[in-house]
Amino acid sequence: MTSSSSFSSKLLFRQLFEKESSTYTYLLADVSHPDKPALLIDPVDKTVDRDLNLINELGLKLIYAMNTHVHADHVTGTGLLKTKAPSVKSVISKASGAKADVLVEPGDKVSIGDLYLEVRATPGHTAGCVTYVTGEEADQPQPRMAFTGDAVLIRGCGRTDFQGGSSDQLYESVHSQIFTLPKDTLIYPAHDYKGFEVSTVGEELQNNPRLTKDKETFKSIMSNLNLAYPKMIDVAVPANMVCGLQDLPSAI
Numbered sequence: 172m173t174s175s176s177s178f179s180s181k182l183l184f185r186q187l188f189e190k191e192s193s194t195y196t197y198l199l200a201d202v203s204h205p206d207k208p209a210l211l212i213d214p215v216d217k218t219v220d221r222d223l224n225l226i227n228e229l230g231l232k233l234i235y236a237m238n239t240h241v242h243a244d245h246v247t248g249t250g251l252l253k254t255k256a257p258s259v260k261s262v263i264s265k266a267s268g269a270k271a272d273v274l275v276e277p278g279d280k281v282s283i284g285d286l287y288l289e290v291r292a293t294p295g296h297t298a299g300c301v302t303y304v305t306g307e308e309a310d311q312p313q314p315r316m317a318f319t320g321d322a323v324l325i326r327g328c329g330r331t332d333f334q335g336g337s338s339d340q341l342y343e344s345v346h347s348q349i350f351t352l353p354k355d356t357l358i359y360p361a362h363d364y365k366g367f368e369v370s371t372v373g374e375e376l377q378n379n380p381r382l383t384k385d386k387e388t389f390k391s392i393m394s395n396l397n398l399a400y401p402k403m404i405d406v407a408v409p410a411n412m413v414c415g416l417q418d419l420p421s422a423i
Contacts, residue, residue, distance in 0.1 A: 181286060182312045183207075183229065186359065186368060187222065189215040192245035192403070193362045196222060197318055200231045201284025208283040210235040212303060212318050213361050214248030216415055222248070223255060234283055237262040239320025239361055240300040241269050241411045243333060243404040250416030261414050266292065267299025269412045275301065286311065291348040293322040295341020296329030302349055304356075314355040317372070323349055324360045325367040328381055331393050333404065338393035342386045350376055 185198040196218065200209035209231040214222055226233050236249040236259050249261040249271070262281060265274040275281065277292040281303070288303040303318040305311050321329025323345055331338040349358075354373030375382065381392050401407075410416070 181284070181310075183209075183231070184312075184316075185225065187218065187225075189218045189245065191217065193364050194242075194245055195359065195361060195363065195368075196248075197359060198222070198225065198231075199283065199286065199288075200229070201286045202231075204284030206284070207231045208234045210237055210281065210283050210288075211248075211252070212237050213239055213242070213320070214252060216246040216248045216251050219248040219251045219255065223252070233259050235260050235262050235273070235281060237281065237288075237303065238267075238269075238271075238411070239303065239318060239322075240264070240297045241267050241334065241408060242361075243401045243407050244362075245403060246407050246410045247415040250414035253414070254416075264290070264292070264299045264301045266294065266301075267297070269299070270414055277301075280306075288318075293319065293341075293344040293348050294335075295331055295337050295339075295344045296321040296334075298335030298337075300329075300344070304352065314357055314371075315353060316357045316359060317349060317352060318359050318361075319349060320361045323358055323375060323379070323382065325358070325363055325365075325370045326375070326379055328379070330396065330398055332396075332398070333401065334408065338390045339386065341393075342382070342389050345382055350382075 181201050181203040183200040183202045187196040196214050197212040236252045260272040262273040263269045263271040275290045279290040280287045291302045293300050293302045305316045352372050356372045358370040
């Protein structure tokens with residue numbers, strides 16, 4: 172769990188980890204606001220109680236539980252969060268085809284207090300992937316932060332062979348929507364399997380072994396990964412299409 176209070180006096184930031192699926196959940200809050208409004212990005216069902224306990228300890232008010240995409244390797248915690256904190260609104264992209272309280276589209280902004288995240292469409296790992304990026308204005312956290320889901324991982328990227336994935340589309344998405352951000356923009360992925368926590372746009376532009384290649388080479392790399400069938404996909408995807416509560420559709 173890391174704190175980055177130097178980004179902004181407004182922003183409280185925590186990076187949290189779920190070890191079974193190697194998933195990062197991110198907590199952001201505007202602590203300069205009287206209500207201390209907060210949001211979670213990519214919560215996991217198994218760590219909902221941990222996340223809520225932390226939010227309560229810090230005196231925050233959780234407003235949004237957001238997903239970057241319909242995950243295939245774990246069940247999202249958004250539906251469970253809503254049963255335990257009924258005022259919370261779930262958020263996912265309209266393009267995902269999944270159910271949520273708020274369906275976002277490219278260019279939309281999700282605000283907590285005076286902080287906001289901009290929605291950028293970054294399909295390719297799945298057809299509905301988005302990246303959430305902090306604002307560019309001087310009163311927003313600097314350097315900027317990009318929560319890239321599985322589009323960009325640290326020195327890697329998400330697979331493109333399931334869920335409407337496309338290596339061509341992923342390459343275009345990353346180069347047009349993420350790699351055009353300022354080079355000091357911090358990249359926070361949905362997963363890491365090697366112990367890394369954060370990268371930057373500049374680092375990945377220089378060192379990403381897949382995304383630094385030309386598009387045809389990238390497509391060849393992605394088509395020859397020979398990855399195993401995702402072990403959780405048959406459970407996780409149907410659940411995540413309905414906020415992780417396949418047995419409780421009325422809860423969304």
